[in-house]
Amino acid sequence: MRRRTLLALGGAAAAAVGGAILLTPDRASPPPTSASDLAFPGLAPRLANAATIEVKRHDGTLLVRRNAADTWVLPAKADYPVRPERVRELLVGLTELRLTEPRTANPEMLDRLGLDDPSRPAATSSLLRLLDAQGGVIAELVVGRRRVRVQGNVPESVYVRRPEETQAWLAEGRLPLDADPNLWIDRDLANIPRDRVRGATVMRQGEAPLILRRGADTDAPLAVLEPTTTPELDEISLDEVARGFEFLTFLDVRKAAEIPGERIGEGRFELTDNLRITVTAHKDGETLWATLAAEGDEEAARLNARWQGWAYQLGQWKEKAFVPRLEDLRKQEATAPAQTDAAQPTASEPATPGTGAPATATPGTGTPGTTGAAPESPATPQ
Structure with a gap:
């Protein structure tokens, strides 16, 4: 009896502790932000000197420039203003981009990540450069394939490398990059x-x-x-x-x-x-x-x-x-559909009753309305 009582009391105590754990509010802090190194430390203050965004691909180069009125424009579209949010999104993405995981450094493997030479025909990579008014480089990066997210609340990521290096990185952050000028303007x-x-x-x-x-x-x-x-x-x-x-x-x-x-x-x-x-x-x-x-x-x-x-x-x-x-x-008059010759009886070909189509005699038979049928044999006397 004493052993049974102890077991019962122990079970009740375990249940009470479990209930307390379930009912206690979760005071655990959220996971810390990525502690990986920024791709471009100290970039934000230098953005004030940015004058040109350059996106080079194997099939052409897109330029976005800041004019004297401090407006970003597209030279390829007669200096038409671009959407300010597109420029802001790209520049913020550069300042917040973090190099999270090193990947291959083998030049022969870079094309698998979309990081091969952007000037090579059929290459899928892009060379992004941010220049000042004198053409000096503020930031530059070869941008490859985006990594597909399969879970919610997971930051976007993209494969990148520095132009003078073969070391590839998986970078965390959003880096919208479009080489089509029509995607930069509000049409x-x-x-x-x-x-x-x-x-x-x-x-x-x-x-x-x-x-x-x-x-x-x-x-x-x-x-x-x-x-x-x-x-x-x-x-x-x-x-x-x-x-x-x-x-x-x-x-x-x-x-x-x-x-x-x-x-x-x-x-x-x-x-x-x-x-x-x-x-x-x-x-x-x-x-x-x-x-x-x-x-x-x-x-x-x-x-x-x-x-x-x-x-x-x-x-x-x-x-x-x-x-x-x-x-x-002007209202266009409806045109009646033309009838085909097959649906128009002629004087020499009377229409077959009940069909509205001309009767055609099968050569060698003399039987109208049949095609390829053998002539019917006369009845054989019994």
Whole structure:
């Protein structure tokens, strides 16, 4: 009895201790941040002197430069401003990058990590260089493949090495690196809902003005006021004029003074909230280029701050939205599908009843409507 009592009391005590452990709040501190060495110690103060970001790959070089107005621009896109957050993200990534694990130092193995010579044809590596105004190197790194994360709350990592070394490292940190200039700029120009467009006046070179207006009702479609006599118009084409500024993006950009092609006309749009927009269109072969200018209040000032001084290449379909001709708005007549010869009976080939198809006689048989069948034998007398 005494032994049983001791065992019972011991079990109860163990359960109590276990419950206390489970119910006690976890006061353990979170795991410490990486204690690995920074890839570029003391880089942050030197960023004030950064003037050029250079990304070299086997197929070309991307340059991002800081101009006299302290704005980062793309020389390949006529010095068009880049998205500030892209530059900030890259520079912060460089200052926080840590070399966590040494990997291979064998030059023949570097291509497996995407760290081979960036100038080699078909190489997947990139050479990132941060330069000052005199061309001096502030930081440089060969960047290879990113390591895929398979668990949550795990820092991003990437394989890197210094250009003059063959030692590869697994580095911890986010280092966004894009060699495509279109990924550095904001290509959105405007997003103005269709119901804000109340009217448009289109003046094409060598053609009479085309005037469109919306009725008093907000939901009323655009209608042609001039010319007063028009063919039957297509509602979808008219609606595309009203939707011209919805999700408007550009394909390429140049200085406005360097707009290519010949001027084909302009569209003047009247919108709600005292906003007016003029689109001046040029055509360079099949390519559509345009400048945009706004008039009105604060909204117009914000739009002009973005548009002024630039010419944008737009999608070809935008020509019919910004500078349409009356012919572009005409309703296209539906064309009846052509009938095949096989479905059209001729005088010499009467149609077979119940089928609507001409009867064809099989050569050598004299039996219409059969193909390749042997002639039926006459009944044999019994």
